[in-house]
Amino acid sequence: MDDVGLQEVVDALAVRLGRSVAVDDAGMRLLAASRHVGDEDAARVHSVLRREAAAENIRWVLSLGIASWHGPGRIEANPALGADARVCVPVRRHGALLGYLWLIDYGHREFIVRDIVRSETGWWDGNPTTLHPRPPAVAAAARADAITDKQAVLDHAARLRDAGRVQEALHVIDLLALAPGDDPNVVQARKLKSDLCALRRKDAPSYVSRSCYGTSQ
Template sequence: MPFQDTKNPLYGSGRITEVAPGVRSIGLQGNSLAVETASGLVVVDTGPSPDLVAPVLDQLREPVRWIVYSHGHLGYNYGVPGFFDYAAAHGERRPAVVAQENVVRRYQRYLETAGLQNHINTRQFRRPMADMAAPPPITFPDQTYREALTLAPDVRLLWAPSETDDVTAVWLPSQRVLYGSAAVINGIPNIGTPMRTMRDTVRWADTLDRLAALNPAVLVPEFGPVVREDPVRQLTMTAAALRWLRGAVVDQLNQGRRVDDIVHDLRYPAELFDVPWMREHYGHREYIVRDIVRSETGWWDGNPTTLHPSRPDVAAAARAEAITDKQAVLDQAERLRGDGRVQEALHVIDLLALAPGDDPLVKQARAVKQELCALRAAEASSYVSRSFYRSGW
């Protein structure tokens, strides 16, 4: 039975769709994959909950021999216990869990930082903390590999470092079907997400070029529809866009430019960025620019004031105290909003909105900021940006 969680953009429909003979995609968390072999099914990603498993396996009607993790991000394989329980209930052998070796280190880090991950996810996905499991229900793999692993004569697992350093792509050579996993997300590569660790832009491009060299006829992305029309072009052009970003940002850094100037001054080639597979519905080109800068220059923005700053509430209180006409700040923010200059209005209102205390004008500024953030959310193409605008500060 199809399901849909409209609150989380990562959740799929639960539908099973034939990609090629013996190959099906499953809408669990993104596109999962089921591949028939003589030894049983290979299933890539078990989805966000054990409760979703039984209806899917009832439709597949074959024992699952292997569960493969596409990558180590939380949620994609919370359904593993459901697969184990289903196998036991039907007298079948427990599926073996296979992943690229770096998944183990990632899972260990997630257990160490479980509280942090939950706080990030409440903001990025606008979910209540009560929905977040602590610790996360992780199942470690039974078997890992480093570069490549053949599970069956026509099922080859390939290390594809990209969004994470533990991504597994799946190549079915006889049918030329490629499951791109987290390396191919049907949108601009998810690099530089505001609250995540850095992702290597050039390494992602290298991975896409290696996958393109396989010459797939069919490409199954982690999200979105199956690509049957010139998938090699999509892979190579995305890689070219990432290399362009790296080169353009480094050129600006070599001229002594700062990150905010680079973000606003770059001009992006339409042939690389104004294409369907580079839509900014989740990630954003500005995120990538900032991640490249961060990878080369560290965390400091170059302003001496922020090198060893005061506590945020202390600094905000000092700014607010220095403003003798607080109503003028509110009035200017409203004028900017009326002129459609919402981001500039946010910069102005922060002179008051971040201050502690119960001053009526400060409280009014906080309310104005909330309204301005809602306007910016409505303007934003990226789901992540919309989430952070709406999640408070």
């Protein structure tokens, strides 16, 4: 891919993600950068103006082992170097390192990876059930109605919570918690879900995640 083609890809990806995108070669020289959307930091500005990162920034990120990464990783902020937290996605072909794709972090690397995958593969998750789904409340009510022993769901979610498997407990409790109405078991499920979200919020690695868990309480 020539420089023009790479720039077009970077610009298109930035529009899809709503985030600025930069790509360096394996030597940390800037190959392409999109327009910024208010997320630039001093390190990114230096890189764009000089066409390469500052020497101390290069030493810093390489010391984190990014040259050996085979998947995306999050790099914590380094205020002394003017660098906000960012996500680094190594670009490889047949295992050989070609460069790095960079996004200044707006939450958690999983969010960014999901956005990239969704932008390239579309909205469908591969499950035929989701091709033409019923409204969420209707689907949730149908699932809840199919469960004859709702207390068993509540008890299982509580056991998962007590075992430290909080995310799995959330998956289970949603079998009831998303249903409409004021059935006592559904109300209890919503309360348990709120408690589970509070637990997840304590361990959430990003501000965005903590905020989302907080609104669910």
